[in-house]
Amino acid sequence: MKLVAYIRVSTAGQVSDGYGLSIQEKAVRAWAKANGHRIVKVIREEGVSGAKDAVDRPGLSEALLMIQESTAEGLLIPRLDRLARSVTVQEATLAFVWRHGGSVFAADSGDIAEDQDDPYRIAMREMAGVFAGLERRIIVKRLRDGRAAKQAAGRKSVGAYAYGTHGQGEGRDRDAAPNPAETAARARILELRAAGDSYRRIAEQLDTEGLKPRRAATWSAMVVRSICQKAELG
Incomplete structure (x- = not known):
């Protein structure tokens, strides 16, 4: 058949x-x-x-x-x-x-x-x-309870990890932790921005220095701007 x-x-x-x-x-x-x-x-x-x-x-x-x-x-x-x-x-x-x-x-x-x-x-x-x-409902409830427990403990519970961090640990203990490669790039972005460089200029400089964004092959002004804005918000 x-x-x-x-x-x-x-x-x-x-x-x-x-x-x-x-x-x-x-x-x-x-x-x-x-x-x-x-x-x-x-x-x-x-x-x-x-x-x-x-x-x-x-x-x-x-x-x-x-x-x-x-x-x-x-x-x-x-x-x-x-x-x-x-x-x-x-x-x-x-x-x-x-x-x-x-x-x-x-x-x-x-x-x-x-x-x-x-x-x-x-x-x-x-x-x-x-x-x-x-x-299925038990699984969904378990996931929701896990997120709620992480939120109550002040840990990240949903969404992607911000640039400069990545997930570390297992299950409910998993939380954001520094990502060394991205931390270096993030620090360089903030340094160049503090010096008065435009977002586009910073993107070009990062590519020249070989510092990589998370997903794309090269940096864009929009990604640099997003990282800067999140840093300003703390």
Whole structure:
């Protein structure tokens, strides 16, 4: 059978279980080979919540369209919670596939049958969806509690680290710490600005001296201006 494989990670999922895209892809490919199926496409969706409807998930929408257009005969997922972390989204997605004559398989449990004549099996599948949703909410709460604890302790809890610092430590103990290379560049920026140089001139001087910005290949006047303004705000 021709299958479209759908694999997904969300930020919370990556933090909590390390079940990354490469591991998921290995699982679906191994299952398809062992069971005599052919994967026609692997659709990877990164940083997308399993609580979102299919219409809000481009990867899942593409997979369902392949089923609808008979480009693929079935949908293959690593496990049911990769399809959805919400019972309503899970059941709506399964119903769509079945309505268009497709099959659904999970690498960890095999055929997910329509089961219209087996209410107990339907209930078990729905319960799995309920607990997947519960797990997602627990993970989100744990992350929020962690941020709140860091804020209460006066540590950085959200957002990118300011230029001149980087994250150090693990879990709730992680906080901003000096980044030696960036600290040197930041000090040079403030020194040149105090001497009266323009933002553009400072950017050119930093490039000449080989001091690097965080992401771009060269400095821009806007980045220099942002660093100066943040330094003025303390």
